[in-house]
Amino acid sequence: MTAFVQVTLNRTTSDTFKVFKREVVTIKEVVECHLIAGGYDCLLKIRFTNMESYRLVLEKIGGLPAIAQISTYMVTEHIKEDSGVPFD
Numbered sequence: 001m002t003a004f005v006q007v008t009l010n011r012t013t014s015d016t017f018k019v020f021k022r023e024v025v026t027i028k029e030v031v032e033c034h035l036i037a038g039g040y041d042c043l044l045k046i047r048f049t050n051m052e053s054y055r056l057v058l059e060k061i062g063g064l065p066a067i068a069q070i071s072t073y074m075v076t077e078h079i080k081e082d083s084g085v086p087f088d
Contacts, residue, residue, distance in 0.1 A: 001049065002075040005061060007042040010068035019065045029057040040071075 009016055017035070024033050024044070032045035044061065048054045062070060 001047070001054065002078070003046050003048070003054065004073045004075070005044040005046055005058075006040040006069075006071040006073075007044060007061070007067060008040045008069040009042075009066045011066055012041060016066045023064050024061075027057065027060050029053070030061070040069075 009020060020042070021033075024030055024042075029046045029048055030044050031047050032043075034043045035041065036043050046054075046057055046061075048057055058070070058072070061067070
């Protein structure tokens with residue numbers, strides 16, 4: 001299963017981002033993490049096997065330093081997934 005998680009940090013200082021980045025990469029279920037300009041700070045793509053494992057991943061993410069808010073969007077169907085445009 002796949003979900004996208006919007007993360008808003010309670011501070012947007014370079015130290016906060018540095019600590020968040022160091023910690024988020026240790027969560028194996030987080031397969032992508034992007035810093036975003038706009039209404040929230042980071043967009044995570046997570047993979048999990050069932051709702052119980054999803055809840056455990058959310059607990060890990062929620063326990064990261066400086067988390068102010070988390071919003072989750074469950075993927076119901078994969079229409080297109082690839083590794084991007086190849087560079088020559």
